[in-house]
Amino acid sequence: KAGVTQTPRYLIKTRGQQVTLSCSPISGHRSVSWYQQTPGQGLQFLFEYFSETQRNKGNFPGRFSGRQFSNSRSEMNVSTLELGDSALYLCASTSLGGETQYFGPGTRLLVL
Amino acid sequence: GENVEQHPSTLSVQEGDSAVIKCTYSDSASNYFPWYKQELGKGPQLIIDIRSNVGEKKDQRIAVTLNKTAKHFSLHITETQPEDSAVYFCAASTNSNYQLIWGAGTKLIIKP
Numbered sequence: 001k002a003g004v005t006q007t008p009r010y011l012i013k014t015r016g017q018q019v020t021l022s023c024s025p026i027s028g029h030r031s032v033s034w035y036q037q038t039p040g041q042g043l044q045f046l047f048e049y050f051s052e053t054q055r056n057k058g059n060f061p062g063r064f065s066g067r068q069f070s071n072s073r074s075e076m077n078v079s080t081l082e083l084g085d086s087a088l089y090l091c092a093s094t095s096l097g098g099e100t101q102y103f104g105p106g107t108r109l110l111v112l
Numbered sequence: 113g114e115n116v117e118q119h120p121s122t123l124s125v126q127e128g129d130s131a132v133i134k135c136t137y138s139d140s141a142s143n144y145f146p147w148y149k150q151e152l153g154k155g156p157q158l159i160i161d162i163r164s165n166v167g168e169k170k171d172q173r174i175a176v177t178l179n180k181t182a183k184h185f186s187l188h189i190t191e192t193q194p195e196d197s198a199v200y201f202c203a204a205s206t207n208s209n210y211q212l213i214w215g216a217g218t219k220l221i222i223k224p
Binding site (some may be wrong): 004006031033041042043045055056090092093094099100101102103104105106 | 146153155157158185211215216
């Protein structure tokens with residue numbers, strides 16, 4: 001099976017812009033979680049989607065949003081970008097009834 | 113809510129020696145404990161996991177132990193090699209919300 005894929009891998013934006021990141025889970029997986037990772041920091045949970053519904057949400061401002069499509073692909077959007085949004089954004093997929101999260105390679109976002 | 117503490121934040125060991133990373137969790141209902149390894153520029157990869165009905169699990173040079181009474185679990189790496197250098201994350205979850213709670217990570221440095 002193909003692993004979790006994320007696009008784009010690298011992105012440069014300027015303050016105030018918005019950005020959309022995409023994640024394709026492992027075939028058959030219906031849950032997708034998103035994380036933000038800043039240099040030297042751990043994994044900060046953004047949100048989790050299951051069957052097109054947001055099931056869990058972390059403590060991030062409303063500028064961070066996401067959605068999931070019927071084919072389980074997910075997107076996250078960050079509006080009005082700030083310098084502090086520069087980070088590696090990771091998505092992970094989980095199989096139905098499973099607990100193990102499988103991560104993609106991440107999208108590295110740089111906000112100038 | 114659930115909290116996972118991970119220690120140490122940085123661990124430097126001589127090649128060939130053993131490394132031990134420890135995590136404690138707060139929610140006694142936690143029943144799934146994975147460990148992930150993140151190499152530079154990559155997403156975290158599952159290396160071993162344990163469930164609450166098991167006290168120890170081994171996979172070649174890697175082992176995880178769980179003490180439910182004390183609410184802590186540990187990762188043991190024996191005969192360390194240069195390729196073990198990475199950041200290691202522990203996590204815990206319950207059956208109730210499918211969300212992994214993450215430790216802050218340990219940077220493992222293997223000295224030649």
